[in-house]
Amino acid sequence: MKNILNRIGLFGVAALTLTSCLDEDPLFDPDKTTGIIELVEQAPLVSVGSIYPLNKLTFESVPSDVIEVIVQYSGAYDAPEDIEVTVEVSPSDLPAYNEDQGLSGGDEYVMLDSDSYSLPGGGNSVTVTIPKGEKRVVINVDVIPENFGFDANYALPLKISSASSGVVSGNFSHMIYAVIPNNQWAGDYDHTYSGSLGSGTNTVHMSTIGEFRTTSNLIGVYSNQTIIEIDPVNNYASVISVSGLGNATNYPENYWDPATKTIHVKYDVGSRTMTETYVKK
Structure with a gap:
């Protein structure tokens, strides 16, 4: 896949509103x-x-x-x-x-x-x-x-x-x-969530930020970034932190299932508790 995101109008000449006497030359030509x-x-x-x-x-x-x-x-x-x-x-x-x-x-x-x-x-x-x-x-x-x-x-x-x-x-x-x-967890996921921020389903995109870490929008709704890390030895999945909310406390039942490419996490961050399931597409 070619890595290109076309930029539109970088450094296009800005529209300037200039005031001058009619008999003066324009400041921008x-x-x-x-x-x-x-x-x-x-x-x-x-x-x-x-x-x-x-x-x-x-x-x-x-x-x-x-x-x-x-x-x-x-x-x-x-x-x-x-x-x-x-x-x-x-x-x-x-x-x-x-x-x-x-x-x-x-x-x-x-x-x-x-x-x-x-x-x-x-x-x-x-x-x-x-x-x-x-x-x-x-x-x-x-x-x-x-x-x-x-x-x-x-x-x-x-x-x-x-x-x-x-x-x-x-x-x-x-x-x-x-x-x-990209690590193996980067990509799009069918996502289900429930907890202090409500419940629902959506699609979440995870981006690589390290060999075993990804980042994505909080519950696929908010711009806060949720960092998830997978332990390659025991497949334990942990939410490291959520930007703007702080470090997370994880529950023992969290795991990554490589057979179904599914991440299961439950965690506390701030005063909130969330349970989420990510199934890779």
């Missing part, structure tokens, strides 16, 4: 603007205001997949001419990002192993062309998700090093692609 050359994020950015934007992309454990790196000409118009853009791997972005975000130890992002990805042509940089009259070109970076591990936070940092025309973006000339292998 789209005919005189120069297009911005940038990389487009593929998923909601992890943190706002960081030194570089970071995307988290999840992958199934398969022999091959791609990261679609989108290079965009942003402006009022399409590219006025063929624009050559060079994108290169930028390893120094990772320690800079870690320092900016105060990450250390196991929380730091580290460089994806070179045998787990390949730019077109096999080098550390690639030059592509945004054709005249268009706005985008896509670079397919081949990756090998079955090589991804849970032992570190692996990422591929890229940057635009040059463009033959336009202005290279000051905010989105760099992009960090954090790659996360």
